[in-house]
């Protein structure tokens with residue numbers, strides 16, 4: 001029996017919006033199990049955000065919540081970065097339609113089972 005090493009995820013295996021989300025949010029957030037080991041430890045994973053009752057409101061306006069205003073531009077929604085405070089990192093630049101695509105992708109993410117993580121189940 002031939003043993004095949006797992007192949008790297010190819011473009012076709014990405015769900016709609018997954019790539020856009022990984023490129024823009026995956027620098028800090030764990031977005032899907034394709035980047036389970038990436039992300040910044042102190043940043044909530046999208047699966048954790050999905051457990052919040054207000055996850056959709058938060059996602060739809062993510063650029064208004066810190067730390068995002070410092071590095072995010074949403075077309076027609078945000079003012080340009082102040083000249084004295086340019087984005088400290090490569091900025092996120094999105095249209096509202098792209099934000100909506102990210103929200104729709106987030107809807108497909110299975111909320112984390114936090115009870116299981118804590119050994120409560």
Ligand code: HEC
Pocket residue numbers: 024025026027028029042043044049058059062065066067068089092102
């Ligand atoms: C440079 C790092 C970074 C990037 C890039 C980033 N985030 Fe975040 N995000 C954070 C951190 C850190 C927090 C936690 C903030 C806190 O707990 O105060 C956070 C929190 C959030 C929250 C919860 C906000 C709240 O106050 O409850 C949402 C929603 C969110 N991010 C959405 C996104 C989306 C959508 C993207 C991509 C379009 C994204 N983030 C890109 C760092 C980032």
